[in-house]
Amino acid sequence: MGIIAWIILGLIAGWLAHKIMHGAGAGLVMNLVLGIVGAFVGGFLVRILGGAGVTGFNIWSLIVATLGAVVVLWLFNKLSSRRSASL
Template identity: 50%
Template sequence: MGIISWIIIGALAGWIASMFTGNNKTMGAFANISTGIAGGLIGGFIMSILGGTGITGFNIWSLVVSVIGAVILLSVINAFSRRRS
């Protein structure tokens, strides 16, 4: 996958994950892209541990894996930020 594909998948995955976790109002475009790309790495790692296929290219499966990883990432961040408050 090229850099443009990573940015597009990352933006979509970060945006969808932020809606699932309730962070949509506080996240901008850069945060969505960063979260989605990190989510792709986390989701791909988790899928490889479970014996599945991680990021395979610019397709729906890669988006689903990235969203799963981004939701996990945002959930962990939310848990730590709520604990501090």
């Protein structure tokens, strides 16, 4: 899968994760960026667990990328709230 397809899939996954997490995070643009990272993380995690990971521009890949984006967004929220609590 080409880099442009990864970015598009990540943007869609970031938007879906933003909706799933009820707008949590640092705003829509940052959530979209985290979605791109989440697409890579989701594909990596599913491959470690023995699954197919991100296989192309299809529904399975969108699900995997969205799950990765939710995980990355959740981690981002936990780390950023911990930082602001210590200030």
